Amino acid sequence: xxxxxxxxxxxxxxxxxxxxxxxxxxxxxxxxxxxxxxxxxxxxxxxxxxxxxxxxxxxxxxxxxxxxxxxxxxxxxxxxxxxxxxxxxxxxxxxxxxxxxxxxxxxxxxxxxxxxxxxxxxxxxxxxxxxxxxxxxxxxxxxxxxxxxxxxxxxxxxxxxxxxxxxxxxxxxxxxxxxxxxxxxxxxxxxxxxxxxxxxxxxxxxxxxxxxxxxxxxxxxxxxxxxxxxxxxxxxxxxxxxxxxxxxxxxxxxxxxxxxxxxxxxxxxxxxxxxxxxxxxxxxxxxxxxxxxxxxxxxxxxxxxxxxxxxxxxxxxxxxxxxxxxxxxxxxxxxxxxx
Amino acid sequence: xxxxxxxxxxxxxxxxxxxxxxxxxxxxxxxxxxxxxxxxxxxxxxxxxxxxxxxxxxxxxxxxxxxxxxxxxxxxxxxxxxxxxxxxxxxxxxxxxxxxxxxxxxxxxxxxxxxxxxxxxxxxxxxxxxxxxxxxxxxxxxxxxxxxxxxxxxxxxxxxxxxxxxxxxxxxxxxxxxxxxxxxxxxxxxxxxxxxxxxxxxxxxxxxxxxxxxxxxxxxxxxxxxxxxxxxxxxxxxxxxxxxxxxxxxxxxxxxxxxxxxxxxxxxxxxxxxxxxxxxxxxxxxxxxxxx
Numbered sequence: 001x002x003x004x005x006x007x008x009x010x011x012x013x014x015x016x017x018x019x020x021x022x023x024x025x026x027x028x029x030x031x032x033x034x035x036x037x038x039x040x041x042x043x044x045x046x047x048x049x050x051x052x053x054x055x056x057x058x059x060x061x062x063x064x065x066x067x068x069x070x071x072x073x074x075x076x077x078x079x080x081x082x083x084x085x086x087x088x089x090x091x092x093x094x095x096x097x098x099x100x101x102x103x104x105x106x107x108x109x110x111x112x113x114x115x116x117x118x119x120x121x122x123x124x125x126x127x128x129x130x131x132x133x134x135x136x137x138x139x140x141x142x143x144x145x146x147x148x149x150x151x152x153x154x155x156x157x158x159x160x161x162x163x164x165x166x167x168x169x170x171x172x173x174x175x176x177x178x179x180x181x182x183x184x185x186x187x188x189x190x191x192x193x194x195x196x197x198x199x200x201x202x203x204x205x206x207x208x209x210x211x212x213x214x215x216x217x218x219x220x221x222x223x224x225x226x227x228x229x230x231x232x233x234x235x236x237x238x239x240x241x242x243x244x245x246x247x248x249x250x251x252x253x254x255x256x257x258x259x260x261x262x263x264x265x266x267x268x269x270x271x272x273x274x275x276x277x278x279x280x281x282x283x284x285x286x287x288x289x290x291x292x293x294x295x296x297x298x299x300x301x302x303x304x305x306x307x308x309x310x311x312x313x314x315x316x317x318x319x320x321x322x323x324x325x326x327x328x329x330x331x332x333x334x335x336x337x338x339x
Numbered sequence: 340x341x342x343x344x345x346x347x348x349x350x351x352x353x354x355x356x357x358x359x360x361x362x363x364x365x366x367x368x369x370x371x372x373x374x375x376x377x378x379x380x381x382x383x384x385x386x387x388x389x390x391x392x393x394x395x396x397x398x399x400x401x402x403x404x405x406x407x408x409x410x411x412x413x414x415x416x417x418x419x420x421x422x423x424x425x426x427x428x429x430x431x432x433x434x435x436x437x438x439x440x441x442x443x444x445x446x447x448x449x450x451x452x453x454x455x456x457x458x459x460x461x462x463x464x465x466x467x468x469x470x471x472x473x474x475x476x477x478x479x480x481x482x483x484x485x486x487x488x489x490x491x492x493x494x495x496x497x498x499x500x501x502x503x504x505x506x507x508x509x510x511x512x513x514x515x516x517x518x519x520x521x522x523x524x525x526x527x528x529x530x531x532x533x534x535x536x537x538x539x540x541x542x543x544x545x546x547x548x549x550x551x552x553x554x555x556x557x558x559x560x561x562x563x564x565x566x567x568x569x570x571x572x573x574x575x576x577x578x579x580x581x582x583x584x585x586x587x588x589x590x591x592x593x594x595x596x597x598x599x600x601x602x603x604x605x606x607x608x609x610x611x612x613x614x615x616x617x618x619x620x621x622x623x624x625x626x627x628x629x630x631x
Binding site: 032039044155156161164167171175273276279294295301307309317 | 362466469470471472473474475477478479481482554558561562565566567568580584589590593596600603604607608610611612615
């Protein structure tokens, strides 16, 4: 079933006449997704003890009830049969029932995606602009006091765990100087509409976004800075100088443009880490997104839900990486020539 | 004997450079304080951190009886903070050891033998590196059940690929060097070449990786415990925050939240400062720049 989208993608690539580079990337991404689906199946079956018993958590449950549960979840079949059922279900978009919500997992997750996207996209946009600007400045002025300051600050920011930072922000700005809300995405039972509602959501968005931004900024500063320093040593920068071009123009058109290439790829590699920031920030600020769902699933030992969220995160990281690879192929002329 | 003197001299220069690096020194000092706390935990005026107290001692602010106050089960926060350093450092060191040793082995074998073996091993590495780390760790920890050793296992399982990848690329360049070629010419076998000639040259890299892995493992333990996947029988800093968060009185009990937060942040930042310093010092040309 998974081969259908794979095949249509490959055919699509051929029809569009794209280069082998893209084909390779797409095939690799599809294989990764197949592998993730298999790993996911294995992980949840290596749990010590009987999964059905773990679900009940109550040792007094009757044998008939256990048997009934096993049949509902298809756990009475042999492993190979379970695997086929699992893959078939997944192809239909069926990820099973959530224990704690008593609704299909896919439904529960889908309802939470918009909130998470709002948080991540806001944080990412702010952080990229701020981080690239500060990193470029730091690399441009490398060796000066300003550079040392930016570098040390970013290293520190980058290493503080998001949840610790979140708790500090929460205690300071929501409890002690109570200028921001304690959590959630909007004031409960407020009946706000239009501009007021937007303002309310932004007000709730500030602290969780900030705790993610601080981590992201540190990362982008470090990446842009090292890339910038490397570019600044290249001969074409010296050439640009000797042509008498203005400093800012060299920075913008010659140095930064090239320095951004590695920044783009590494963003893809690091997306997996960004997911961690989302889980932590959403948990601390009770942001009703997919990250908070992880926390709830863990505390209720809701394995089907946990499994679903894991798949969602893994798939999005793979897809985002694919997109970034394709963008990279587009902006880096060398790949087009050799591909 | 002569060999040993050279090695000791190299080590002396390495530490001299590390301590003259401001970040390295700062990191080292703070880590030493936590190491001291962990080793002498029983002598630092602590009681059993898991022992619950009398009802009237619940949620006490700091006092001569309870230096850092008590939590909602009247447990002593000072003792929890001190003993917490043991958990963080144990998880950090043990997980880093497992990660670096297994990662190096895979990287060494892949880089040295090449061909299909390398292809297969590196595809596995790529696959693991593609997976989002924290969700994978959460899922594994949830399935395996809460215990410190499970957390160590989970962290090691998830983080070895980075080391494997770094070591492999180093091995690829090392195996083409003349001294390896020379050794091969006088009849050294694969084992001798891998472990006798190439491995010693990978050791500095392993050391740098180990510092990074310790940082990541400490962070992972803290997050997993904070999310409620920690070992309930041994209270770590992340668990303290988890309990504080669940109690609902987090705002009125700063003394409960601050010690674990400050400890986590201080330890992690110190290790990443030390890590930066170590990679700087091991960079080719750094020694010469500083006049050695």
